[in-house]
Amino acid sequence: MYKCDVKRMDDKIKTFSKFGDAGHGGITRYSLSPEAYMARNEFIKRMEAIGAVIEMDDVADIYATLPGTDPNAKRIVMASHCDSVKNGGNYDGILGVMGAMEVLETIAAENIPHKHPITAMIWTNEEGSLYPPAMMVSGIVCNDYLPPAIAKNFKYENMMASKSVLDGATTFGEMLEKSPHKGDKKNRLNPDQYEAMFELHIEQGPILEDAGNEVGVVDCVLGMFNYRIKFYGFAAHAGTFPMAKRNDALYAAAQALCYIHTEVDKLNRPELVYTTGEIVCHPCVHTVIPDYVDFSIDVRHEDPKVLEQVMNILKSLPEKTWAGCKCEIAEQWKRDTVYWNKELVGYVKASAEELGIPHQYIHSGAGHDAQFASYMLPTTMIFVQSKDGLSHCEPEYSTPEHCTAGASVMLNAVLKVDAAK
């Protein structure tokens, strides 16, 4: 068994955490921003230092490859992203990049023999924080392999037209044209040239920490759906309109939101998660009874039957009375549970066992680029314990030891693929 180096890993964590330092322990590092180029250039510098070959594709993804001994063998790739949400943490995304670097650095430092070329890859614009949507570039690169209902949301031309949420004008395509990392379309990730993909990531939840496990052997990305629940009332003056005649859309929404909690909780599925994160209220003035309110609901579970049970509860809402308001529901999107490649999952599990690293099976509740890649080539993910389950915020933290444990598991799983294929 080979092990990665905690000191080298810690040095990378400290170095990359400077690129976009937002002043409260975390970072803001939008895709194609000066801060992102600092991180990308550091990646290139360190990978060139160990003899890796650098390539870029037409959507600015970067590939650093250590050649293997078999000239006919396909590449094994470890990929993640270096962009963040606004005021995000030092681990989401970049851990997968640093883990891939650490694997290649360990291979180089210890002269570990391998037949296949092994690649560390940076995906462009995973978060979609500045140029929506999230997972934009993996959606472009894997487009031909995605289910049509997903693929249509990631058409190249539409993605190039995505506008900055900051200025509402600059497009992703303009920034990409100016990018020093824009390369050749032929370099894009593809199943002819690549054998398998791994993505190391923080858990972003508290399950591993609560169970005392350092590493999660991810088996799937949970199926999910997202609905919008809408209420149509009647605006009137707060001071002059009697209560009995009101159709208050915010009161309607509050009642329905509580009803959803009560009914969904009756299903008694502790592993089910559902979130009403966004609410819109019109006109949203303290002296006016709201005439329109909607809220989002995001529901995730492995089993499509459980998702259907929740959907049935939502579908029953328009039949009920909500403070005299009309209720409508609208599906925004949904995806089926994506299971990782069983062979790769087995290699991850075996590697953790052989290394003596406390681990468990776990589902991914969040979406990742690997999920789109999985439609194109065998793919899996490895999770690392997140302190307090925090993510997408500056206090996000994983210990250098846990990060290194995750990289060691990935290294050995990569070598198992290398040996098997």
Added chain:
Amino acid sequence: MYKCDVKRMDDKIKTFSKFGDAGHGGITRYSLSPEAYMARNEFIKRMEAIGAVIEMDDVADIYATLPGTDPNAKRIVMASHCDSVKNGGNYDGILGVMGAMEVLETIAAENIPHKHPITAMIWTNEEGSLYPPAMMVSGIVCNDYLPPAIAKNFKYENMMASKSVLDGATTFGEMLEKSPHKGDKKNRLNPDQYEAMFELHIEQGPILEDAGNEVGVVDCVLGMFNYRIKFYGFAAHAGTFPMAKRNDALYAAAQALCYIHTEVDKLNRPELVYTTGEIVCHPCVHTVIPDYVDFSIDVRHEDPKVLEQVMNILKSLPEKTWAGCKCEIAEQWKRDTVYWNKELVGYVKASAEELGIPHQYIHSGAGHDAQFASYMLPTTMIFVQSKDGLSHCEPEYSTPEHCTAGASVMLNAVLKVDAAK
């Protein structure tokens, strides 16, 4: 008994409705806008045509006065505003101006004898739609007479610095400096020169219509308070954070909002109105559990004891559990019930009776400039039936007959003051 003229009134309604026509039956006519000057100039033109003397004060209020036979008598004033909310109706505010014009036009046309000078007045910036706050200029003009807790919110310098909600830069003071209607401070409404004030207004609620009454004899402006109810939770990823560990601020707010309705309704006070019109959610992203939510609550009732009962329900919120979130409440403002001058209310009631106009006593739930004026001189209001209780929206409507009935009541009430003083 004298009666106003429905044809002349209808002509005014049709004419003034053009100034700021927003295309859906109503108007957008911000204070000190080109549309407002069209309305003001029409007022001046028509008042000069009947021999009224035009004056302006330093905050662009306009006064049109018909002299009386007694050179020592104080003025009787009828005042309202010609500015509107965005996409407001053709009646709120402007009805009081048109009603005052109609009274003077009737007096002129019918040569009705009167001792006191009688004045029609336009207040500047009642709505505060472009330059907040509402009732800005009456707050300035009546400042020395207002209770200190209210007066401090309307200090001249602060009001001049109020910024346009459209560009966030232009100040009310700058626009006032440029105003062709900026006059002399000595012309301001004052108790030495003015005997009494009337304001004719639409009801903005459905009470008169439901009761089949054309006119409301307003006895008070309801006491009210406005609180902010705040919930502090914990942000985490929608897909990765187990339900049992969540502190969801939006779920907390929804529960508390429903609880408030349940508890307040138990007080069984049908004339009490309370409104949760505004909600703020952070970060308001569909994939993140909200960590902060607050909503406004506006509560209005004549009896301070009833207001206190509601306040006690709100004060009990922080002691309870709301989805694991901390709850705080914060008073934003409050005002006591303002009773109109009993003598003037009596004149309004007697005039409606003598004219045979169906009427009733009614409270004002909304605030009006007359409310601030009432701290300075005897003041009262007259309401006109509102179709469907609609107001602050383009379908706002009152029939020409009801508007004229309101003006006739005001005319005769003014003449009763003229005779009595």
